[in-house]
Amino acid sequence: MSAKTTEDIILNAATRVFTQKGFSGARTCEIAKEAGINRSLLHYYYRDKQTMFNLIFETRFKELFTGVISILGSEDSLEVKIRKIIEHEISQLILNPDLPMFILSEVAQNPQFFSQLTQKFGINAPKNLLKFENMVKKEVENKTIRKIDGRQLFLHIMSICIYPFLASPVIGLIMKMNETEFCELMEKRKEEAVTFVLNGIKFNYEKNSN
Amino acid sequence: MSAKTTEDIILNAATRVFTQKGFSGARTCEIAKEAGINRSLLHYYYRDKQTMFNLIFETRFKELFTGVISILGSEDSLEVKIRKIIEHEISQLILNPDLPMFILSEVAQNPQFFSQLTQKFGINAPKNLLKFENMVKKEVENKTIRKIDGRQLFLHIMSICIYPFLASPVIGLIMKMNETEFCELMEKRKEEAVTFVLNGIKFNYEKNSN
DNA sequence: GTCTATAGCTGGATAGAC
DNA sequence: GTCTATCCAGCTATAGAC
Numbered sequence: 001m002s003a004k005t006t007e008d009i010i011l012n013a014a015t016r017v018f019t020q021k022g023f024s025g026a027r028t029c030e031i032a033k034e035a036g037i038n039r040s041l042l043h044y045y046y047r048d049k050q051t052m053f054n055l056i057f058e059t060r061f062k063e064l065f066t067g068v069i070s071i072l073g074s075e076d077s078l079e080v081k082i083r084k085i086i087e088h089e090i091s092q093l094i095l096n097p098d099l100p101m102f103i104l105s106e107v108a109q110n111p112q113f114f115s116q117l118t119q120k121f122g123i124n125a126p127k128n129l130l131k132f133e134n135m136v137k138k139e140v141e142n143k144t145i146r147k148i149d150g151r152q153l154f155l156h157i158m159s160i161c162i163y164p165f166l167a168s169p170v171i172g173l174i175m176k177m178n179e180t181e182f183c184e185l186m187e188k189r190k191e192e193a194v195t196f197v198l199n200g201i202k203f204n205y206e207k208n209s210n
Numbered sequence: 211m212s213a214k215t216t217e218d219i220i221l222n223a224a225t226r227v228f229t230q231k232g233f234s235g236a237r238t239c240e241i242a243k244e245a246g247i248n249r250s251l252l253h254y255y256y257r258d259k260q261t262m263f264n265l266i267f268e269t270r271f272k273e274l275f276t277g278v279i280s281i282l283g284s285e286d287s288l289e290v291k292i293r294k295i296i297e298h299e300i301s302q303l304i305l306n307p308d309l310p311m312f313i314l315s316e317v318a319q320n321p322q323f324f325s326q327l328t329q330k331f332g333i334n335a336p337k338n339l340l341k342f343e344n345m346v347k348k349e350v351e352n353k354t355i356r357k358i359d360g361r362q363l364f365l366h367i368m369s370i371c372i373y374p375f376l377a378s379p380v381i382g383l384i385m386k387m388n389e390t391e392f393c394e395l396m397e398k399r400k401e402e403a404v405t406f407v408l409n410g411i412k413f414n415y416e417k418n419s420n
Numbered sequence: 421g422t423c424t425a426t427a428g429c430t431g432g433a434t435a436g437a438c
Numbered sequence: 439g440t441c442t443a444t445c446c447a448g449c450t451a452t453a454g455a456c
Contacts, residue, residue: 025234105315111379125384152402155374163369169321174335192362200410
């Protein structure tokens with residue numbers, strides 16, 4: 001990140017511009033301007049716009065997904081997994097609030113991106129998710145949590161962590177917050193989200209004991 | 211939607227293309243092709259790309275926001291509001307799965323869009339949200355629900371409804387579902403989400419009675 | 421490695437025939 | 439109202455000087 005070489009300066013500038021505007025909205029001359037260099041230097045270091053974009057997209061893609069997926073596949077208990085995912089996700093997103101919008105909007109337009117990259121990095125998301133689902137299933141059978149589809153629970157958790165960052169401009173306006181206040185709300189959200197999720201799946205005695 | 215006149219045919223085609231590719235990714239020639247007409251007809255009916263886009267964006271913007279905001283401002287009880295929002299949102303999104311990505315990605319690049327349009331339509335989102343927050347506050351004081359920040363609860367609800375549609379390409383792949391299966395999961399999600407949220411805010415006797 | 425100049429293309433917009 | 443032809447701007451990419 002510290003950007004000493006011209007190569008790094010360009011890459012950082014390109015990352016900012018692509019992340020904010022997406023591939024089709026980004027302009028190479030804006031990247032050059034942001035980096036404070038000549039436009040032809042972009043081609044010298046990274047051949048063309050698409051090549052540069054692919055490189056950046058891969059990096060940011062890993063930033064977004066590898067953390068959660070590895071926690072999903074860990075040996076922790078369900079409750080610990082839930083805590084870890086939430087704390088990890090929200091902490092990361094406070095540092096990179098525009099990351100999910102960048103990745104998801106590009107993937108929406110180009111779904112093959114996702115499968116290509118998970119293959120390339122040997123990420124086995126479906127396997128790790130299945131492991132999570134099986135844990136949920138077992139806890140449901142043991143009646144340590146209420147009856148719930150593991151996929152839905154996984155979606156609940158991801159939703160609660162990621163959505164606020166996807167909608168932050170809207171949220172900022174309707175809740176009349178500036179960026180700092182938004183971050184504070186997200187900071188508090190870590191604990192709140194854990195409580196909410198754990199309560200949300202708690203076994204319901206009154207309802208199920210008869 | 212039925213598209214009898216050329217004007218409507220163009221508008222429907224443009225809606226599809228803009229929604230899928232966004233403003234900067236959309237090409238007027240693609241819209242013309244999709245509508246099966248000549249490119250210059252676009253200009254005849256809608257002057258230019260930006261004008262056409264603004265028109266479509268306004269319409270889709272209303273589709274996404276007016277429903278929830280009016281429920282927020284209604285006289286229903288908190289529980290009924292929660293049920294109504296969830297059922298309304300997920301039902302709408304099953305019919306328009308790519309709507310939130312369209313709106314939110316454009317707003318992310320152009321935050322003034324949101325404030326302009328809410329002003330223009332006289333939507334007072336902050337006021338209706340405050341009403342919701344006050345209801346939450348009152349229920350917390352009455353100990354009918356656990357202690358929770360109304361803003362966080364509102365975010366929980368919106369997140370759980372909207373996020374799966376924003377991430378649907380990713381979700382489809384890691385859960386190995388096609389579009390139909392995804393819709394079925396969302397159909398079931400209505401009930402699951404209501405249970406989850408209501409449990410998530412339930413007053414916790416064990417913890418608070420001593 | 422970095423710059424200037426320029427080529428070449430894509431896409432939006434307009435004029436004008438029918 | 440619809441089409442053809444054309445123009446023009448903006449953007450990417452390349453060649454070549456320093």
